[in-house]
Amino acid sequence: MVGALLFMTNKKIIIAGGGTGGHLFPALAIGEEIIRRNPNTKIHYIGSIFGLESKVYPIKDVWHTLLPIRGLQRGFGLTSIARNLLLPFRIVISIIKINKLLKEFVPEIIIATGGYAAAIPLLVISKIYGDLPILLQEQNSFPGLTTRWFADKAQKICVAFDEPIKTLGANTILTGNPVRKAISKGNRNNGIKKFNFNKNKKTIFLFGGSQGSSYLNKIMSEVVKNISNAGHQILWQTGDLEYSQYRFMNSENIRVVPFINNMADAYAISDLIVCRSGALTLAEITVCGKPSILIPFSNAAGNHQTKNAEALVKMGAARVLFEKSLVPKIMIHTIMNLIHNNKKLANMSKASKALGKPNATIKIVDLITLVEP
Numbered sequence: 001m002v003g004a005l006l007f008m009t010n011k012k013i014i015i016a017g018g019g020t021g022g023h024l025f026p027a028l029a030i031g032e033e034i035i036r037r038n039p040n041t042k043i044h045y046i047g048s049i050f051g052l053e054s055k056v057y058p059i060k061d062v063w064h065t066l067l068p069i070r071g072l073q074r075g076f077g078l079t080s081i082a083r084n085l086l087l088p089f090r091i092v093i094s095i096i097k098i099n100k101l102l103k104e105f106v107p108e109i110i111i112a113t114g115g116y117a118a119a120i121p122l123l124v125i126s127k128i129y130g131d132l133p134i135l136l137q138e139q140n141s142f143p144g145l146t147t148r149w150f151a152d153k154a155q156k157i158c159v160a161f162d163e164p165i166k167t168l169g170a171n172t173i174l175t176g177n178p179v180r181k182a183i184s185k186g187n188r189n190n191g192i193k194k195f196n197f198n199k200n201k202k203t204i205f206l207f208g209g210s211q212g213s214s215y216l217n218k219i220m221s222e223v224v225k226n227i228s229n230a231g232h233q234i235l236w237q238t239g240d241l242e243y244s245q246y247r248f249m250n251s252e253n254i255r256v257v258p259f260i261n262n263m264a265d266a267y268a269i270s271d272l273i274v275c276r277s278g279a280l281t282l283a284e285i286t287v288c289g290k291p292s293i294l295i296p297f298s299n300a301a302g303n304h305q306t307k308n309a310e311a312l313v314k315m316g317a318a319r320v321l322f323e324k325s326l327v328p329k330i331m332i333h334t335i336m337n338l339i340h341n342n343k344k345l346a347n348m349s350k351a352s353k354a355l356g357k358p359n360a361t362i363k364i365v366d367l368i369t370l371v372e373p
Contacts, residue, residue, distance in 0.1 A: 002330065004281050005053075005142040011038075011040060011108050012030075012036065012041075012042045012043075012044070012105060012106065012107045012108055013042070013043050013044070013107050013108065013109055013111065014029045014043075014044050014046060014105075014107040014109075014110045014111070014121060015030060015031050015043055015044075015045050015046070015110075015111045015112075015113070015115060016045070016046040016110060016111070016112045016113070016118040016121040016122070017046075017047070017113030017114050017115050017117060017118040017137075018046075018048050018051040018052065018053040018113075018115050018117040018118075018246070019047075019048055019050070019052070019053075019070075019113055019115035019116060019117060020050055020052060020115070020278075021049040022099070022114075022139055022279060022280040022281075023051075023113050023114040023115040023117075023118070023286075024047065024051065024052050024053045024056060024279050025179070025180060025280055026113045026137055026139060026177060026178045026179075027045060027047075027111075027113040028045075028056075028060065028062075028180060029178035029179055029180045029181075030111060030113070030178050030361060030364055030365060031043050031045065031062070031184070032180065032181065032361075033178075033181075033361045033362060033364075034163045034365055034366065034368075037365065042105075043062070043063065044063050044064065044065065044101070044105050044107070045054070045057060045062055045063065045064040045065075045096075046064065046065050046066075046067065046101075046117055046118070046120075046121050047064060047065075047066050047067070047115075048066060048067055048068075048069050048070060048115070048119045048165075049066040049068055049114065050068075050069075050070040051066075051105060051115070052115060053066070059261075061092070061236050063363035064099075064362075065097060065101055065234055067090075067093075067094040067097055067098070067117055067120055068090045068093050068094060068112075069091065069094045069117060069120055070090070070116065071085075072298050075161045079218075082314055086133065086309060091120065094097030094120045095120060095123070095124055096173065096298065097122060098120055098121050098124045099128075099366040101246075101260075102124065102125070102128070102129070103355070105133065108132075108133070109132070109133045109134070109135065109368065110132060110133070110134050110135075111134075111135045111136075111137065111360070111368075112126055112134065112135070112136050112137070112146065112150070113137045113139075114136075114137070114138065114139065114144045114146050114147060115144075116146070118146050119145070119149065119150075120147045120154075120266045122134065122146065122149075123149045126150065126153050133155050134153055134154040134155060134160065135154065135155065135156045135157075135158065135364075135367065135368060136150060136151065136154045136155060136156070136157045136260060137157075137178065137282075137364060138147050138159045138160070138164055138168075139160055139177050139278075139279035139280055140160070140161070140278075140301075140302075140304040140308065141161040141163045141164065141279070141304045141307040141308055141311075141371070142163070142164075142280045142300075142301055142302025142303070142304035143159075143164050143167070144301065145301075147164075147168070148168075148351070151168045151169060152169065154171060155171060156173060156367050157169070157171055157172040157173070157361075158172075158175040158367065159172055159173070159174055159175065160174075160175070160176050160177040160250060160279055160283065161174075161307075161308075161311070162174060163307070169300050173367065174359030175360050175363040175364050175367070176283065176357025176359075176363070177253035177279055177280055177282075177283035177304070177359075177360055178283075178348045178360050178361035178364055179266065179280070179283050179284050179287050179356075179360065180359065181356070181361070182264050183263060183264050183284050183287060183288065184264070184267075184287045184288050184358060185255060185264055185355075186203065186262070186263075186264030186265040186266070186268030186269075186288070187264075187265055187268055188265075188268040188269050189267050190268075191265035191266060191268050191269035192269055194262075195235060195255045195266075195269070196255070197233050197235075197255070197269065198233065200251070201231060201232060201233045202232050202233065202271040202339055203232070203235060203269050203270055203271055203272075204227060204232060204233070204234050204235070204270070204271065204272045204273075204274060204335060204339065205235045205237075205266055205267070205269075205270035205272070205273045205274070205275075206220050206224070206234060206235065206236045206237070206273075206274045206275070207236070207237035207260075207273075207274075207275050208237075208238075208239060208275065208276055213239070213276060213297070215323065216274075216275075216276070217239070217242050217245070217246060218277065219244060219295075219326065219328060219331055220236060220274075220331075221249065222328040222329050222330055223331045223332045224236060224249060224254055225249075225254075225334070226332050227335060227336070227339075228251060228252075228254050228333065229252040230336065231253070232253065232339060233254075233255075234253060234254045234255065235255050235269070235270070236254065236255065236256045236257070236329065237250075237256070237258070237259060237260050237264060237266075237349075238239075238256060238257070238258055239258065239259065240258045243256070243257070243258035244354055247344060263284065267284070267285070267288045268288075268293070269288060270290055271338055271339065271345060272290075272292070272335065272338055272345065273285055273290050273291070273292040273293070273346075274292070274293045274295070274331075274335065275292060275293075275294065275295070275313075276294070276295060276296065276297055276305060277294040277295070277296045277297075277305040277306070277307060277308045277309035277320075278297075278308070279304070279308055282294075282301040282308055282309075282311075282312060283356075283357065283360070285352060286312070286317065286352050286353065286357075287351045287354040287356035287358050288352075288353075288356070289349050289350070289352050289353030289356065290349065291318065291338065291345050291349050291351055291352060292312070292317070292318045292319075292348075292350030292352070293318065293319045293320075293321060293331075293334055293335065293338070294309040294312065294313075294318050294319070294320045294321070295307075295320075295321050295322070295323065295326065296308070296309050296320065296322065296323075297323075298322070298323045298324065306320075306322075306339075311355070312352070312355065315328055315351045315354070315355055316348060317348055317352035317355055318346060318348065319334060319338070321334060323357075341347045
């Protein structure tokens with residue numbers, strides 16, 4: 001068994017995935033747990049030059065390769081058309097880079113957390129190194145393309161929801177989504193100090209995922225002043241691309257930031273969270289036991305964000321608002337009703353905590369010892 005030897009000597013592992021935080025941070029969480037168990041393990045991360053990992057990996061100072069790959073663009077504008085025309089060339093260049101890497105670094109196993117940055121290594125490895133063990137980690141209730149493409153080649157598939165088990169095969173195991181150990185260990189006092197907030201006021205944390213959300217930013221821009229004027233504090237992560245449009249809204253009770261590196265402290269100061277319902281986001285807020293208002297992305301594949309949100313709503317951990325009927329007045333009303341109801345917030349927090357799976361990363365790394373070629 002490959003896995004039985006995995007942590008006994010210096011082993012080599014490739015962890016591939018990225019593009020968004022939903023694929024990147026599970027990769028980092030799994031890698032951190034592997035290194036915690038055996039610091040001598042050599043991990044090489046693979047991501048995209050266009051993904052969040054292009055910023056995070058250098059900061060984390062991890063060994064990595066970035067591929068010139070990005071997903072197929074859905075729009076019909078000149079930029080989207082140009083990017084799609086370049087895609088075949090980007091795929092060829094990425095394959096060449098992976099082949100070069102594999103000549104220098106031959107892993108005992110590849111772990112893939114999704115995204116196009118994971119698809120290319122999996123494609124090359126499955127064609128050339130057919131006996132190399134593969135472990136897939138799928139975050140969503142509706143499996144992504146990379147998981148669907150390579151499910152039949154994987155020895156183990158780790159999922160966070162029951163639904164994919166029915167379609168992905170007998171090697172599929174319910175583990176929950178991996179989150180970084182530090183995410184639930186934020187320090188409220190540090191967060192209050194960092195964002196220069198008043199410790200006696202309630203704080204609403206607004207964000208649209210690691211890259212931000214144009215739709216949510218627009219809605220938020222029309223509601224934050226009302227909430228602020230009621231005496232509540234707002235921490236608003238816009239994403240890098242739109243920060244310049246909204247930074248002028250900073251005030252005594254409003255903090256507008258492009259990106260937050262230390263999400264643990266941001267969660268620690270939050271009394272209520274307003275966000276999308278991506279799988280990783282929900283994994284983090286439930287591990288932290290935070291009540292939330294969820295706005296699912298309406299164009300998510302397989303409508304998976306709505307399904308993700310419904311799981312929390314069903315257990316009383318969240319409220320859901322849908323894009324098609326959402327107007328600023330409804331958003332303000334929902335936030336104010338919850339933030340002024342301490343009993344309701346406490347019950348939602350308890351329900352959220354009960355849904356959290358803080359040991360998901362440990363379960364996934366445990367499974368590596370069961371992976372056979």
